[in-house]
Amino acid sequence: VICEVVAVGTELLLGQIVDTNSAWIGEQLALAGIDCLRQQKVGDNRSRIVAALREALDRSDAVLMCGGLGPTQDDITREAIAEVLGVGLDLDEDVAARIEAMFARRGRRMPMNNLRQAEVPVGAVAIHDPQPGTAPGLICPAPGDKVVYAVPGVPHEMREIVTRAVLPDLRRRAGVSAVILSRTLRTWGESESGLAELLAPRITELDRLGGVTIAFLASGIEGLKVRLTAKAADEATARAMLADEEERLRAQLGPLVFGVDDETMEFAVAALLEGHGLTLGLAESVTGGLLSSRLTDVAGVSGVFRGAVVSYQSEVKFDVLGVERGPVVTAETAEQMAVGARRVLDADVGLGITGVAGPAEQDGMPVGTVFVGLVIGDQEPESIRLALPGDRRRVRDFAAISALDLLRRRLLERSG
């Protein structure tokens, strides 16, 4: 089965939005064993959407239209699909009721425009979004046993509908047998070229053996990713190949690996804290709340995370955290912040971060200088000094993940 992607939106052509949706869809199609040979972007213009869809449908077995399902006048993907399929639009009462209910629940007036989202090409099936009130996806049968899918352009809605409804339908049509699975090991503490050197012998071996491939991807605060991809006749075999390779790489990389797939550094640290029965309090200066914000993205972290003091102005460091007055980009300040966070927030572990994110240097310290202080229980506080590359945002990102990594390694040591 060949599936072509047509992304709809003038804002995509004008470069106001980068079309990340098509890239994600392309990746998912590849992993599902569906060929995607062409992707297009077209503006919110009915005749051009119709032309693009006709051409795509001529060349392919399936076309995935992304975007143009919203409530406004320039959302015309529904109308274009109906025109190409030569059918009318019907109001889907079920979808309409869901949209009305959503507005009622929020106590808001429903603009009439929103009912347009309940219109469906005759013969098509609406795929409900799990968050009712938004545009449903559409599965529209086309002549010659072909199919047109329509999904919203809002990334999280698109992903949900593609994963839950579009990919399974495509797989069924394709009778796909070969299974491609992948797994990502997340690492911190080694550069991309360092990792590549470490793993070069194994990569060479895999080139010869086939079956599993390894690729690297630097992802800032998400860590440096090592992606394993396995292709096999069935899922069980592919899973076993990934598990074997993961075990082999973990043996080689040791504590560099902090997580798998969606497991962030925050998740890893939260799990270790829970395992040790310890709570954490933060004192953030250069990271300004970023670390706390990332930690609280982890559902269920409230059991181990007490909270944070963001001491952006120096006075807050002195008055709230009890840091000694003086220059604040120092190892001593980081340690005193950690101790202060532990005391003020009544936590078992205190972590403090101070540094210079730029644009200008501070206290004679160059941009990128960061000190991380750590105190666990009544132990002596310790600190590390980092020299981080990049602009303001990257310095903050790297400071956050480096601070968590320090805590992670100390907790791993306690685990034995």
Added chain:
Amino acid sequence: VICEVVAVGTELLLGQIVDTNSAWIGEQLALAGIDCLRQQKVGDNRSRIVAALREALDRSDAVLMCGGLGPTQDDITREAIAEVLGVGLDLDEDVAARIEAMFARRGRRMPMNNLRQAEVPVGAVAIHDPQPGTAPGLICPAPGDKVVYAVPGVPHEMREIVTRAVLPDLRRRAGVSAVILSRTLRTWGESESGLAELLAPRITELDRLGGVTIAFLASGIEGLKVRLTAKAADEATARAMLADEEERLRAQLGPLVFGVDDETMEFAVAALLEGHGLTLGLAESVTGGLLSSRLTDVAGVSGVFRGAVVSYQSEVKFDVLGVERGPVVTAETAEQMAVGARRVLDADVGLGITGVAGPAEQDGMPVGTVFVGLVIGDQEPESIRLALPGDRRRVRDFAAISALDLLRRRLLERSG
């Protein structure tokens, strides 16, 4: 002149790379007054590149091919262009010499493959990259006074060649004098469809008048954007048209508009605080440091932002912020958090946020329930209650921008 973009590369279809080049090119074409109605992505496959180029050339006056000019076997854009134009490839001696010289200068042996980069379709002009040794861009005249451009896929090389050679050539062909400029008004407080309804009369009027167009773009924590685009004979006229339209829309939208172009809500609030000579202290629970992190992304905010207490566990609300013990997702808690933040952080203004981000309800309050408390100086604290849609992340994002918006509106009222 209509110019279509064809991005070449299997890695784009597989989603291994997001095609940011096409977005950038689209924006540059728009600003240069060149219409771009369609963009395509196609893999490193000669027959499919040829088909995509043929179709694009049929529909358009110019086609910009991006990628596939490198030295490896799968870089076949040159060959595909030659095939479509019905010409051969000639070695461009000048380009070959530059590539050889580059290798010699770096003291490296030149792989023979690299000479492929010096091959040019007969009749085409090579555009030298200022960094010699890389693939040159190509300007290839096509029948019917049309043209095919080829540029490398490496972003900085692509940008250089497009800016220096492709855009001037396109402008000359178009005889463009028309200039297109755009400006984005950022709003908060009305839904996308609500805004569309508010502005519908004006949009209808503009459809008739021409010159300026209006589009909407929902951007989560970045607000709901209203983008104005003006097309005029010269830049001064386009600027004046944008200024007129902005004034008209601001008069209609009033305080819904919080910024222009890159001005975030955080920036707007920081500027207002500075204007009033006030400092801010935060108490964050449901947003977990997100708001603090966003505020400290604004360079220079340290003058008005004291810091934050992230009171993730209830005990921190009680013990550090002085909130009365009891259920913590209430209006009273939000107000007491604001008062506590102001006191603990020694700030003029206190802002407190408590609520339920999910996945489960809390204190009998459904997911999406958020209370924002605000206290300015010695005034009585106030609070608002929000019912926010979406998943955990979106609830936090909307809570953060809504809290800042409350403060923004109160500060605007003080400004008169």
